[in-house]
Amino acid sequence: MEDAIKALLETSGQYGPGYLVAALTLVLYWVAHKDLAKERAAHASTSEKLIELSTASIRADMEHTSAIEALSRILDSIERRLR
Numbered sequence: 001m002e003d004a005i006k007a008l009l010e011t012s013g014q015y016g017p018g019y020l021v022a023a024l025t026l027v028l029y030w031v032a033h034k035d036l037a038k039e040r041a042a043h044a045s046t047s048e049k050l051i052e053l054s055t056a057s058i059r060a061d062m063e064h065t066s067a068i069e070a071l072s073r074i075l076d077s078i079e080r081r082l083r
Contacts, residue, residue: 008020
């Protein structure tokens with residue numbers, strides 16, 4: 001570790017602190033971009049699950065509505081026959 005710090009200080013002394021700041025900025029950008037990519041993947045997975053859940057909910061609601069309509073028709077026909 002001491003050798004890396006020594007080499008870093010020698011390079012900084014030779015070329016100036018601008019290269020050190022640029023390298024540090026690039027490393028920090030790379031780390032932030034990597035974390036952002038993981039977060040986007042997690043959000044995409046959550047979005048896919050949410051779409052599946054909403055599709056299933058809509059399908060169940062449509063089946064429920066059609067069952068109620070069928071029962072309503074049966075009850076209406078029974079009511080007409082009883083009159």
